[in-house]
Amino acid sequence: MIPLGHYLIVSAILFAVGSAGVFMRRNLITILLSIEVMLNAVNLTFVAFGRHAGVVDGQIIVAFVMTVAAAEAAVGLAIVVALFRHRESLNPDAFTSLKW
Protein backbone atom coordinates (compact mmCIF):
# COMPACT_ATOMS: atom_id res chain seq x y z
CA MET A 1 0.00 0.00 0.00
CA ILE A 2 1.04 3.58 -0.56
CA PRO A 3 2.00 5.58 2.52
CA LEU A 4 -0.03 8.66 3.31
CA GLY A 5 3.02 10.87 3.02
CA HIS A 6 3.44 10.14 -0.68
CA TYR A 7 0.00 11.49 -1.48
CA LEU A 8 0.70 14.58 0.59
CA ILE A 9 4.01 15.21 -1.17
CA VAL A 10 2.37 14.87 -4.59
CA SER A 11 -0.27 17.30 -3.42
CA ALA A 12 2.35 19.74 -2.12
CA ILE A 13 4.19 19.69 -5.45
CA LEU A 14 0.95 20.27 -7.36
CA PHE A 15 0.07 23.18 -5.08
CA ALA A 16 3.49 24.74 -5.56
CA VAL A 17 3.17 24.36 -9.33
CA GLY A 18 -0.22 26.08 -9.22
CA SER A 19 0.96 28.96 -7.08
CA ALA A 20 4.02 29.39 -9.28
CA GLY A 21 1.66 29.63 -12.25
CA VAL A 22 -0.36 32.37 -10.57
CA PHE A 23 2.80 34.38 -9.93
CA MET A 24 4.58 33.70 -13.21
CA ARG A 25 1.94 33.95 -15.90
CA ARG A 26 0.34 37.16 -17.07
CA ASN A 27 -2.60 35.70 -18.91
CA LEU A 28 -5.84 35.85 -16.96
CA ILE A 29 -7.10 32.51 -18.28
CA THR A 30 -3.87 30.71 -17.40
CA ILE A 31 -4.02 32.26 -13.92
CA LEU A 32 -7.51 30.83 -13.46
CA LEU A 33 -6.23 27.44 -14.65
CA SER A 34 -3.41 27.62 -12.09
CA ILE A 35 -6.00 28.26 -9.38
CA GLU A 36 -7.77 25.10 -10.51
CA VAL A 37 -4.48 23.19 -10.17
CA MET A 38 -4.16 24.45 -6.57
CA LEU A 39 -7.76 23.48 -5.77
CA ASN A 40 -7.08 19.98 -7.10
CA ALA A 41 -3.98 19.65 -4.97
CA VAL A 42 -6.02 20.50 -1.88
CA ASN A 43 -8.72 18.06 -2.95
CA LEU A 44 -6.16 15.27 -3.15
CA THR A 45 -5.06 16.07 0.40
CA PHE A 46 -8.64 15.95 1.65
CA VAL A 47 -9.34 12.58 0.04
CA ALA A 48 -6.05 11.09 1.23
CA PHE A 49 -6.58 12.20 4.84
CA GLY A 50 -10.20 11.11 4.77
CA ARG A 51 -9.25 7.68 3.49
CA HIS A 52 -6.51 7.46 6.08
CA ALA A 53 -8.96 8.26 8.85
CA GLY A 54 -11.55 5.90 7.40
CA VAL A 55 -14.29 8.54 7.08
CA VAL A 56 -16.12 9.95 4.07
CA ASP A 57 -16.07 13.57 5.27
CA GLY A 58 -13.01 14.30 3.18
CA GLN A 59 -14.80 13.28 0.01
CA ILE A 60 -17.82 15.40 0.92
CA ILE A 61 -15.63 18.45 1.40
CA VAL A 62 -14.11 17.72 -2.01
CA ALA A 63 -17.58 17.71 -3.54
CA PHE A 64 -18.21 21.14 -2.00
CA VAL A 65 -14.85 22.40 -3.21
CA MET A 66 -15.73 21.30 -6.72
CA THR A 67 -19.00 23.24 -6.51
CA VAL A 68 -17.22 26.36 -5.30
CA ALA A 69 -14.61 25.93 -8.04
CA ALA A 70 -17.32 25.75 -10.66
CA ALA A 71 -18.98 28.90 -9.34
CA GLU A 72 -15.64 30.66 -9.13
CA ALA A 73 -14.74 29.70 -12.69
CA ALA A 74 -18.11 30.85 -14.04
CA VAL A 75 -17.89 34.27 -12.38
CA GLY A 76 -14.17 34.60 -13.06
CA LEU A 77 -14.52 33.84 -16.75
CA ALA A 78 -17.44 36.26 -17.00
CA ILE A 79 -15.25 38.96 -15.45
CA VAL A 80 -12.43 38.08 -17.86
CA VAL A 81 -14.77 38.37 -20.83
CA ALA A 82 -16.11 41.72 -19.58
CA LEU A 83 -12.57 43.03 -19.02
CA PHE A 84 -11.49 41.83 -22.45
CA ARG A 85 -14.33 43.78 -24.02
CA HIS A 86 -13.05 46.95 -22.38
CA ARG A 87 -9.33 46.65 -23.02
CA GLU A 88 -8.84 44.04 -25.75
CA SER A 89 -6.25 42.45 -23.51
CA LEU A 90 -5.90 39.50 -21.18
CA ASN A 91 -2.84 40.81 -19.38
CA PRO A 92 -3.66 41.68 -15.76
CA ASP A 93 -1.12 44.52 -15.92
CA ALA A 94 -3.40 46.21 -18.42
CA PHE A 95 -6.05 46.65 -15.74
CA THR A 96 -4.31 48.96 -13.32
CA SER A 97 -6.88 51.73 -13.12
CA LEU A 98 -9.96 51.31 -10.98
CA LYS A 99 -12.17 53.35 -13.29
CA TRP A 100 -12.02 54.26 -16.95
Next chain:
Amino acid sequence: MGETLLFYAFSGAAIVASAMVIFQRNPMYSVLLLVASFGMISGLYVQLDAPFIAVTQIVVYAGALMVLFLYAVMLLNRPNEDAGDWDAAHPLKEPGMARIGVGLGALLVVQLVYALLRTGRLDEAVGTGGDGGSVRAIGRTMFQDYAFAFEATSVLILVALVGGVYLANREDGR
Protein backbone atom coordinates in the same frame (compact mmCIF):
# COMPACT_ATOMS: atom_id res chain seq x y z
CA MET B 1 3.69 -3.76 -6.57
CA GLY B 2 1.49 -2.91 -9.50
CA GLU B 3 -0.40 -0.53 -7.28
CA THR B 4 2.80 1.31 -6.38
CA LEU B 5 3.80 1.56 -10.03
CA LEU B 6 0.37 2.92 -10.91
CA PHE B 7 0.62 5.48 -8.12
CA TYR B 8 3.95 6.79 -9.39
CA ALA B 9 2.71 6.78 -12.98
CA PHE B 10 -0.43 8.73 -12.10
CA SER B 11 1.27 11.23 -9.83
CA GLY B 12 4.22 11.74 -12.17
CA ALA B 13 1.94 12.34 -15.13
CA ALA B 14 -0.24 14.70 -13.07
CA ILE B 15 2.76 16.77 -11.97
CA VAL B 16 4.26 16.87 -15.48
CA ALA B 17 0.93 17.85 -17.04
CA SER B 18 0.34 20.56 -14.43
CA ALA B 19 3.84 21.94 -14.98
CA MET B 20 3.23 22.01 -18.72
CA VAL B 21 -0.01 23.91 -18.10
CA ILE B 22 2.11 26.63 -16.54
CA PHE B 23 4.80 26.73 -19.20
CA GLN B 24 2.52 26.53 -22.22
CA ARG B 25 2.18 29.79 -24.11
CA ASN B 26 -1.11 28.92 -25.78
CA PRO B 27 -4.03 28.76 -23.32
CA MET B 28 -5.80 26.22 -25.53
CA TYR B 29 -3.01 23.70 -24.93
CA SER B 30 -3.01 24.66 -21.25
CA VAL B 31 -6.69 23.77 -20.91
CA LEU B 32 -6.26 20.42 -22.66
CA LEU B 33 -3.19 19.58 -20.55
CA LEU B 34 -5.16 20.43 -17.44
CA VAL B 35 -7.81 17.93 -18.57
CA ALA B 36 -5.04 15.32 -18.74
CA SER B 37 -3.87 16.32 -15.27
CA PHE B 38 -7.41 15.96 -13.91
CA GLY B 39 -7.66 12.49 -15.45
CA MET B 40 -4.47 11.43 -13.70
CA ILE B 41 -5.66 12.84 -10.35
CA SER B 42 -8.88 10.94 -10.90
CA GLY B 43 -6.78 7.77 -11.14
CA LEU B 44 -5.28 8.67 -7.76
CA TYR B 45 -8.80 9.00 -6.35
CA VAL B 46 -9.62 5.51 -7.59
CA GLN B 47 -6.55 4.25 -5.76
CA LEU B 48 -7.79 6.02 -2.64
CA ASP B 49 -11.08 4.09 -2.78
CA ALA B 50 -13.04 7.19 -3.77
CA PRO B 51 -14.84 6.15 -6.97
CA PHE B 52 -17.57 8.77 -6.58
CA ILE B 53 -15.07 11.61 -6.39
CA ALA B 54 -13.09 10.10 -9.28
CA VAL B 55 -16.13 10.07 -11.56
CA THR B 56 -17.19 13.53 -10.39
CA GLN B 57 -13.70 14.77 -11.16
CA ILE B 58 -14.03 13.55 -14.76
CA VAL B 59 -17.63 14.61 -15.31
CA VAL B 60 -17.70 17.96 -13.50
CA TYR B 61 -14.10 19.15 -13.76
CA ALA B 62 -12.90 17.73 -17.05
CA GLY B 63 -16.33 17.62 -18.63
CA ALA B 64 -18.09 20.80 -17.58
CA LEU B 65 -15.57 23.21 -16.12
CA MET B 66 -12.89 22.74 -18.75
CA VAL B 67 -15.45 23.06 -21.53
CA LEU B 68 -16.38 26.40 -19.97
CA PHE B 69 -12.72 27.40 -20.09
CA LEU B 70 -12.43 26.19 -23.68
CA TYR B 71 -15.41 28.33 -24.61
CA ALA B 72 -13.82 31.35 -22.98
CA VAL B 73 -10.50 30.73 -24.75
CA MET B 74 -12.16 30.36 -28.11
CA LEU B 75 -14.45 33.33 -27.51
CA LEU B 76 -11.56 35.62 -26.65
CA ASN B 77 -9.39 34.19 -29.46
CA ARG B 78 -6.19 35.68 -28.15
CA PRO B 79 -3.72 32.80 -28.04
CA ASN B 80 -0.43 34.42 -27.08
CA GLU B 81 -1.56 37.33 -25.01
CA ASP B 82 1.35 37.66 -22.64
CA ALA B 83 3.96 37.82 -25.40
CA GLY B 84 3.32 41.49 -26.15
CA ASP B 85 6.23 43.85 -26.68
CA TRP B 86 5.41 46.12 -23.75
CA ASP B 87 5.49 42.93 -21.74
CA ALA B 88 9.25 42.75 -22.21
CA ALA B 89 9.68 45.99 -20.26
CA HIS B 90 7.84 44.64 -17.24
CA PRO B 91 9.92 44.99 -14.05
CA LEU B 92 9.27 41.37 -13.16
CA LYS B 93 10.98 40.33 -16.40
CA GLU B 94 14.33 41.33 -14.97
CA PRO B 95 16.51 38.25 -14.54
CA GLY B 96 17.20 39.03 -10.90
CA MET B 97 13.51 39.25 -10.10
CA ALA B 98 12.77 36.08 -12.01
CA ARG B 99 15.49 34.28 -10.10
CA ILE B 100 14.02 35.45 -6.79
CA GLY B 101 10.60 34.21 -7.90
CA VAL B 102 11.90 30.78 -8.87
CA GLY B 103 13.77 30.65 -5.57
CA LEU B 104 10.61 31.49 -3.62
CA GLY B 105 8.68 28.80 -5.51
CA ALA B 106 11.32 26.20 -4.71
CA LEU B 107 11.30 27.41 -1.10
CA LEU B 108 7.56 26.80 -0.94
CA VAL B 109 8.07 23.19 -2.06
CA VAL B 110 10.83 22.70 0.49
CA GLN B 111 8.73 24.19 3.29
CA LEU B 112 5.66 22.13 2.46
CA VAL B 113 7.61 18.88 2.16
CA TYR B 114 9.55 19.63 5.34
CA ALA B 115 6.34 20.40 7.23
CA LEU B 116 4.78 17.21 5.91
CA LEU B 117 7.74 15.08 6.84
CA ARG B 118 7.62 16.40 10.40
CA THR B 119 4.04 15.22 10.93
CA GLY B 120 3.60 11.84 12.49
CA ARG B 121 1.94 8.71 11.12
CA LEU B 122 2.94 9.44 7.55
CA ASP B 123 4.37 6.00 6.96
CA GLU B 124 1.08 4.28 7.64
CA ALA B 125 -0.49 2.89 4.52
CA VAL B 126 -3.57 4.65 3.27
CA GLY B 127 -6.68 2.62 2.72
CA THR B 128 -6.70 0.14 5.56
CA GLY B 129 -9.35 1.55 7.89
CA GLY B 130 -13.04 2.18 7.33
CA ASP B 131 -15.20 0.97 4.50
CA GLY B 132 -13.96 3.36 1.85
CA GLY B 133 -16.18 5.81 0.07
CA SER B 134 -19.26 4.07 -1.19
CA VAL B 135 -21.86 6.36 -2.72
CA ARG B 136 -24.33 5.19 -0.08
CA ALA B 137 -22.07 6.34 2.76
CA ILE B 138 -21.32 9.65 1.05
CA GLY B 139 -24.99 10.38 0.43
CA ARG B 140 -26.00 9.50 3.96
CA THR B 141 -23.35 11.74 5.51
CA MET B 142 -23.92 14.57 3.06
CA PHE B 143 -27.67 14.77 3.59
CA GLN B 144 -27.58 14.26 7.33
CA ASP B 145 -24.48 15.92 8.74
CA TYR B 146 -23.83 18.38 5.93
CA ALA B 147 -27.41 19.20 4.92
CA PHE B 148 -27.04 22.90 5.70
CA ALA B 149 -23.81 23.21 3.70
CA PHE B 150 -25.51 21.43 0.83
CA GLU B 151 -28.41 23.89 0.85
CA ALA B 152 -26.04 26.84 1.17
CA THR B 153 -24.24 25.54 -1.92
CA SER B 154 -27.42 25.89 -3.94
CA VAL B 155 -27.62 29.57 -2.99
CA LEU B 156 -23.97 29.97 -3.99
CA ILE B 157 -24.64 28.44 -7.39
CA LEU B 158 -27.64 30.71 -7.90
CA VAL B 159 -25.56 33.77 -7.03
CA ALA B 160 -22.79 32.64 -9.39
CA LEU B 161 -25.33 32.05 -12.15
CA VAL B 162 -26.88 35.50 -11.82
CA GLY B 163 -23.50 37.17 -11.45
CA GLY B 164 -22.03 35.40 -14.45
CA VAL B 165 -24.94 36.28 -16.69
CA TYR B 166 -24.92 39.89 -15.49
CA LEU B 167 -21.18 40.37 -15.93
CA ALA B 168 -20.90 38.72 -19.33
CA ASN B 169 -24.07 40.27 -20.72
CA ARG B 170 -23.30 43.86 -19.82
CA GLU B 171 -23.91 46.43 -22.51
CA ASP B 172 -20.95 48.13 -24.09
CA GLY B 173 -20.20 51.67 -22.97
CA ARG B 174 -20.43 51.16 -19.26
